[in-house]
Amino acid sequence: MTALATTISAAVPGRRALTTRERPAYLRPVSTSADRPSLAAELDRIGTVVNYDRDKTIVEEGAASSYVFRVASGMLRAVRLLPDGRRCITRFLVPGDFFGFGNGGTATDSVEALNNITLVRYPMTSFGALLDRNPTAARQFFDMICSELSAAQDRLLLVSRKTALERMATFLALFADRQPAKAGSKDMTVKLPMSRGDIADHLGLTVETVSRLLATLRARQIIDVRNASEIAILNHPALLAAGENAFQAGVNLL
């Protein structure tokens, strides 16, 4: 499986690893970058550009879906709900990510726009045909799902076994890591397009706890909360450490 191995590893774009455990795939599970011109061209032929406003629902959980989408610009959240309204954001989608395939044409999550977004929409029939006639494409999407699965399992570990502060720190570190990097710059500023509630539902916490954790990290001079949606990373190594190490993360919230 030489071909498989190379293709698969290419599915996760190389980026400076955080640690052995925190796979960079975390917040960027799926992306086809410019390194696959042939597939991109094939997709372009069957895709339509569409725009959605902030907070629009693109696909509804449980509804039959007849399109596959790729994010061109903006961010989205994939949401799963319990009957009583408890919410889980299974992932945030960034430019390059695909969503909407699999599971018998039934959406497993709702997908909602975090801001005004541009998507490329592919009819599922055409998309399926592409997979059928183009084994390389099929392989690439296979790899894509595999790394998405791995990312989901990482989050399972994160949510089920890390403390609140570790989760928050990991989230920020990973999010910062995939930001359009002014890499080395000391005062790295991260734009968070999602609300505190979204972060809470992604990490399995409450809005209040998220807010308090940010205050804690600020008090430790690890971050600075510029405004509700902008956070500066003041001490990146400390942030990573707080995400990995229960002891360093600190026993007390305050």
Place this chain on the structure above:
Amino acid sequence: MTALATTISAAVPGRRALTTRERPAYLRPVSTSADRPSLAAELDRIGTVVNYDRDKTIVEEGAASSYVFRVASGMLRAVRLLPDGRRCITRFLVPGDFFGFGNGGTATDSVEALNNITLVRYPMTSFGALLDRNPTAARQFFDMICSELSAAQDRLLLVSRKTALERMATFLALFADRQPAKAGSKDMTVKLPMSRGDIADHLGLTVETVSRLLATLRARQIIDVRNASEIAILNHPALLAAGENAFQAGVNLL
């Protein structure tokens, strides 16, 4: 994508759904049943039967893996660890399940035998070649991963948003549901091959809490703990309700 849709839905064998939310794929994310003779035959040609003893590690997290496996008999656990030893069991593997592919030939979980097991082992090279030359097979494995991903996301919702008792009840209900069914029988007995610790690490709880929750369910006449590894479901509807409904699940542990 007619073919895709039908194949995908076939990937999840039909079974009486628990509720809209609790997809039956949960504990049985991946399985190729006898309904695919051609693929089965193809696989048989490249597979080798291997046996492992209880507690043996079949693949180690992070290690390069050169085989894909299918469970023939017995059960296994897929484990992910934090550097300090905190553990998460991402899933339990049952007969029919595949594991070991994807992620650039690097294992993302350790996989360990819960009891003495029999596996079919496929060299990754042959397996990759099969996917390359057989689009139908590729499609079926694609579907398989898709439902596994969906299952992982279900667990994300379970672990991040359900209470301890809800998790336990959901786990038991789903596990019972995929048991070799003496379906209607009032006194349905479930064999749990994994330890309390395994259950705890699967649900994001502690051994003690798991034990207490079983005691609670027993006190409510919903289950009976025959011995450490055998549990009788006395009131299946109540078990389902306890897994779905925070209110019915009960405010107090005791």
Place this chain on the structure above:
DNA sequence: CGCGTGCTTGAACATTATCAAACAGTGTGG
């Protein structure tokens, strides 16, 4: 300028973890 929504902070509480000890089941060796 004032309202509304979302964010922050505070205090009390609850769920679940931790620590500790007893108990049970299983296999081993005398």
Place this chain on the structure above:
DNA sequence: CCACACTGTTTGATAATGTTCAAGCACGCG
């Protein structure tokens, strides 16, 4: 065959992490 030890399970008491309820604050928008 029984005693013993070992490991996994159960139960109890205490404590902590994170939630809930509640109030104030701030930013953005009409």
